[in-house]
Amino acid sequence: MWNKIVLLLTILSVSVLKVSAQNDTSKTGCASISCHGNLVSQEVVHHPVKSGCDKCHTPTGQQHPQKNVPGYRLADNIPALCYKCHDENNTMNVVHSPVQKGNCLECHTPHSSPESYLLKKNPTGAVCAQCHTLESAKKKYKHDPVSKGECAKCHDPHQSDIKRLLIKEPPALCLKCHKQQAEEIKMENVHPPFQNNCLNCHNQHSSNEEKLLDLTPQNLCVYCHDDIQKKIDKATTVHGAINDKRSCINCHNPHASNQKNFLVKDAKTLCLSCHDRTYTTGPRKIDNISQTLQKSKVVHQAIDKVGCVGCHDPHASSNPFLLSKAFPSGSYAAANKDNFAACFSCHKSEMIEKPTTTATGFRNGDKNLHFVHVNGEKGRSCTICHNPHGSVNEHLINEKTQFGSWEMPLRFKPLENGGSCSPGCHVERKYERVNAITH
Numbered sequence: 001m002w003n004k005i006v007l008l009l010t011i012l013s014v015s016v017l018k019v020s021a022q023n024d025t026s027k028t029g030c031a032s033i034s035c036h037g038n039l040v041s042q043e044v045v046h047h048p049v050k051s052g053c054d055k056c057h058t059p060t061g062q063q064h065p066q067k068n069v070p071g072y073r074l075a076d077n078i079p080a081l082c083y084k085c086h087d088e089n090n091t092m093n094v095v096h097s098p099v100q101k102g103n104c105l106e107c108h109t110p111h112s113s114p115e116s117y118l119l120k121k122n123p124t125g126a127v128c129a130q131c132h133t134l135e136s137a138k139k140k141y142k143h144d145p146v147s148k149g150e151c152a153k154c155h156d157p158h159q160s161d162i163k164r165l166l167i168k169e170p171p172a173l174c175l176k177c178h179k180q181q182a183e184e185i186k187m188e189n190v191h192p193p194f195q196n197n198c199l200n201c202h203n204q205h206s207s208n209e210e211k212l213l214d215l216t217p218q219n220l221c222v223y224c225h226d227d228i229q230k231k232i233d234k235a236t237t238v239h240g241a242i243n244d245k246r247s248c249i250n251c252h253n254p255h256a257s258n259q260k261n262f263l264v265k266d267a268k269t270l271c272l273s274c275h276d277r278t279y280t281t282g283p284r285k286i287d288n289i290s291q292t293l294q295k296s297k298v299v300h301q302a303i304d305k306v307g308c309v310g311c312h313d314p315h316a317s318s319n320p321f322l323l324s325k326a327f328p329s330g331s332y333a334a335a336n337k338d339n340f341a342a343c344f345s346c347h348k349s350e351m352i353e354k355p356t357t358t359a360t361g362f363r364n365g366d367k368n369l370h371f372v373h374v375n376g377e378k379g380r381s382c383t384i385c386h387n388p389h390g391s392v393n394e395h396l397i398n399e400k401t402q403f404g405s406w407e408m409p410l411r412f413k414p415l416e417n418g419g420s421c422s423p424g425c426h427v428e429r430k431y432e433r434v435n436a437i438t439h
Contacts, residue, residue, distance in 0.1 A: 128149075
């Protein structure tokens with residue numbers, strides 16, 4: 001009899017322990033019976049799961065587990081269950097659709113995940129891609145957060161007061177990562193599109209243009225600066241920098257600058273950073289201007305006072321050498337001020353029109369020697385005798401001048417009240433402003 005009682009107590013004890021194990025709602029208990037172990041196997045485990053499944057699940061009163069018999073149910077409906085611990089994310093102007101519908105589990109898994117915030121996939125972008133098919137993100141150049149699937153760097157996944165669920169308004173959002181541009185926006189001159197919104201020029205996800213530009217640099221700039229495009233369309237000569245791949249941003253900072261016109265350097269330094277070599281295109285030759293200035297004892301005042309743009313249009317022109325005003329392209333031209341407008345915007349045109357004692361210092365007494373050289377239908381170009389940039393001689397007089405295939409020496413010598421020259425075209429001749437020399 002006693003043996004039967006012991007056996008009965010043993011059976012009852014095992015049964016109680018078994019039922020107890022079956023109804024253990026701790027993480028260990030649920031996982032230990034090899035039913036729900038996969039739910040907590042990922043790196044990031046939901047905090048309530050760590051302390052016990054009964055935070056979210058309540059027993060139905062049925063023995064668990066039984067096939068097709070639920071032993072537990074959710075303690076509340078979702079999202080109310082989630083909001084017992086988490087703040088409601090649906091009070092701002094823009095609410096993400098799954099949040100608005102209360103579908104927390106559309107993005108999150110309630111038990112464990114390989115991704116922070118218990119997201120269903122890794123990286124974040126994989127979750128977003130379930131609904132958002134970014135066709136634009138398939139282009140050649142991708143924004144770094146897009147490439148890495150880090151959508152939450154720019155977007156709040158739940159709600160925001162800013163459209164597209166942005167966490168900040170541009171440009172503040174962009175400057176959070178783009179530190180160089182964060183410094184640029186503090187500069188003296190800030191480009192309005194940059195100051196207003198980076199997306200005026202850039203695509204936030206991807207582009208077929210470098211720097212995520214919406215268009216090529218030139219097309220993007222002339223979209224607003226159409227006056228420059230009109231000038232380019234009409235011009236016979238376009239600055240090589242514009243036709244380069246970088247185009248306008250060779251010379252201009254598209255964001256901001258401490259220089260006028262958003263130049264990347266002061267005008268003179270900027271021009272000489274490219275014009276420090278000789279350019280040859282067919283019969284056309286552009287000398288090494290930087291080298292010329294370095295060797296010169298006398299530099300054209302226009303360069304020091306105004307810079308290269310005092311004489312040249314930096315974008316395009318119908319005049320030779322991108323001059324902003326007319327100037328003959330060859331060695332000779334009809335002697336009138338319109339043909340030499342580039343020079344006569346500063347110099348007095350009377351020097352080629354009549355005898356004078358005031359318009360020029362190049363005279364013998366009152367005989368205007370500029371008029372002698374530049375008159376009639378075959379007036380000599382200023383550049384035959386003068387270098388428009390700089391020279392080792394006073395008055396910017398050339399040491400040599402190109403005369404067909406011959407480099408003709410000028411042999412200019414300054415005198416106290418005049419000078420002399422002995423070029424290949426005539427014997428040495430002197431001039432004196434006060435007391436005319438009779439040859």
